[in-house]
Amino acid sequence: MSSLQQIRGLVKWFDPTKGFGFVVSDAGGPDILLHVNVLRNFGQSSIADGSRVELVTHQTERGVQAVEVTSITPPERDDTPVLSDFAEMDPQTLYAEPLVPARVKWFDKGKGFGFANVFGRDEDVFLHVEVLRQSGLSELQPGEALGMRVIDGKRGRMAVEVLAWEAALQDKKE
Numbered sequence: 001m002s003s004l005q006q007i008r009g010l011v012k013w014f015d016p017t018k019g020f021g022f023v024v025s026d027a028g029g030p031d032i033l034l035h036v037n038v039l040r041n042f043g044q045s046s047i048a049d050g051s052r053v054e055l056v057t058h059q060t061e062r063g064v065q066a067v068e069v070t071s072i073t074p075p076e077r078d079d080t081p082v083l084s085d086f087a088e089m090d091p092q093t094l095y096a097e098p099l100v101p102a103r104v105k106w107f108d109k110g111k112g113f114g115f116a117n118v119f120g121r122d123e124d125v126f127l128h129v130e131v132l133r134q135s136g137l138s139e140l141q142p143g144e145a146l147g148m149r150v151i152d153g154k155r156g157r158m159a160v161e162v163l164a165w166e167a168a169l170q171d172k173k174e
Contacts, residue, residue: 004067005057007032014039016046016139023053023066032057033065042069044164046139048132050075074136089151094160097149101165107140116146116159125150125157135162 007025014021014034022031032055039047047053056068100118107114107127115124125148132138140146145165150157 011051013049014047038066046137048136048138051136099147102146102148104140104144109139127159
């Protein structure tokens with residue numbers, strides 16, 4: 001019988017197409033398998049490489065596997081704006097925008113962008129892959145629920161931060 005263990009670690013890599021990735025524990029030891037279904041139970045379908053995670057794991061015949069994600073912290077973000085559209089804007093102003101509920105219209109990781117719609121509004125909101133990465137995500141699926149901070153950019157409505165819906169709800173409570 002295996003015992004459950006709480007660990008903290010760093011996402012080594014995660015491939016949503018393959019449906020899994022690996023986490024390196026802060027305490028050392030073998031890589032920990034993170035399956036997409038475990039991530040989905042947390043409310044996300046992807047996670048950016050370099051994200052900090054807290055997991056509940058267990059030892060199996062095939063190695064250590066995550067059974068629950070308890071927290072995700074996106075990779076460290078520096079003060080340099082991720083897109084030139086944000087270059088002249090104060091970062092504190094960008095992240096002070098309210099979180100609004102939205103749904104992914106489409107996203108193409110190969111192209112590096114996609115669009116979402118804010119609930120109750122018709123216009124599209126541009127989603128750039130680098131904004132996702134800084135938000136701790138690596139890919140989005142059509143229909144996925146999000147919380148976004150949106151600004152009027154040089155090219156129209158743009159997301160400056162994107163959170164999985166469950167993370168957005170948690171963010172609003174804090």
